[in-house]
Amino acid sequence: MNIEFKNLTSIYHQNTPFEHLALNDITTTFKEGTYYGIIGHTGSGKSTMIQTLNGLLLPTFGEVSAGDILLKKKTKQRDVHQIKKHVGMVFQFPEHQLFEETVLKDVMFGPKNMGMDRETAEEKAKYYLHLLNIDASLFDTSPFDLSGGQMRKVAIAGILAMEPQVLILDEPTAGLDPKSHIETMSLFERIHRDMGITVILVTHDMNDVFEYTDEVKILSAGHLVKEGKTADLLTDETLLGKYSLEPPDIVKLVHDLWEKDIWFEQMPKNTEAF
Numbered sequence: 001m002n003i004e005f006k007n008l009t010s011i012y013h014q015n016t017p018f019e020h021l022a023l024n025d026i027t028t029t030f031k032e033g034t035y036y037g038i039i040g041h042t043g044s045g046k047s048t049m050i051q052t053l054n055g056l057l058l059p060t061f062g063e064v065s066a067g068d069i070l071l072k073k074k075t076k077q078r079d080v081h082q083i084k085k086h087v088g089m090v091f092q093f094p095e096h097q098l099f100e101e102t103v104l105k106d107v108m109f110g111p112k113n114m115g116m117d118r119e120t121a122e123e124k125a126k127y128y129l130h131l132l133n134i135d136a137s138l139f140d141t142s143p144f145d146l147s148g149g150q151m152r153k154v155a156i157a158g159i160l161a162m163e164p165q166v167l168i169l170d171e172p173t174a175g176l177d178p179k180s181h182i183e184t185m186s187l188f189e190r191i192h193r194d195m196g197i198t199v200i201l202v203t204h205d206m207n208d209v210f211e212y213t214d215e216v217k218i219l220s221a222g223h224l225v226k227e228g229k230t231a232d233l234l235t236d237e238t239l240l241g242k243y244s245l246e247p248p249d250i251v252k253l254v255h256d257l258w259e260k261d262i263w264f265e266q267m268p269k270n271t272e273a274f
């Protein structure tokens with residue numbers, strides 16, 4: 001399932017003194033089976049974009065389409081519910097959303113809430129807990145008695161158990177030590193590869209962008225300033241030409257410019273394919 005944004009504009013508190021334009025006339029496609037990175041500085045519109053992708057926010061102008069689902073400003077809750085079924089979201093610190101009495105019940109909650117019968121929900125829950133290396137002996141414990149790393153895995157299992165076609169990851173490694181960081185990112189990579197699932201990763205970590213994503217979308221002040229294949233960032237004429245560098249020096253340069261906030265100043269204000 002592709003998800004398409006067509007002339008999508010998102011304005012917070014429209015027609016009030018607090019009106020704020022967060023996304024400005026964005027037309028773009030998230031293709032089925034692709035691993036995307038969404039990058040941009042704080043306030044550039046990343047959160048607004050991912051919340052719009054799964055129906056948490058509706059467009060102020062323009063539309064989002066996914067298969068036969070169409071989201072517009074006045075879309076009915078029924079369609080919003082439909083997109084939520086297909087687009088799973090791993091929020092930052094997903095473990096904060098655990099709430100059930102036992103690990104198993106927590107993972108079963110999402111699938112049951114989507115209309116899956118109890119037996120199937122339990123089957124899925126066990127499958128994904130197993131995939132995340134949560135031992136069956138922990139299924140009946142309270143999720144709050146687990147370690148931080150295990151809690152995060154349980155929360156992620158709960159999202160995977162709904163078997164979304166698109167998985168959004170919002171800074172999924174925030175606060176993790178380097179070992180858990182690699183484990184978590186490798187897990188998502190495996191899920192992406194084995195299940196053919198679309199992954200949309202929001203991150204500030206350029207290493208992860210280069211390591212895992214196929215394509216990037218770069219946001220700056222609500223504009224989609226650049227999109228294209230991640231690998232092509234490494235041969236970006238703007239950067240190579242300006243600094244007369246060859247890859248792989250460019251990788252370091254992108255990191256440095258990113259850190260210093262310089263790169264975005266060079267970006268054109270309109271969308272441009274690599």
Ligand code: ADP
Pocket residue numbers: 012013020021022040041042043044045046047048049
């Ligand atoms: P990012 O995720 O890249 O940090 P956001 O999508 O959170 O960016 O925010 C985009 C812009 O919209 C920012 O200028 C932010 O201050 C503003 N914004 C975000 N949420 C709200 C809100 N609930 N009300 C008003 N403005 C908001």
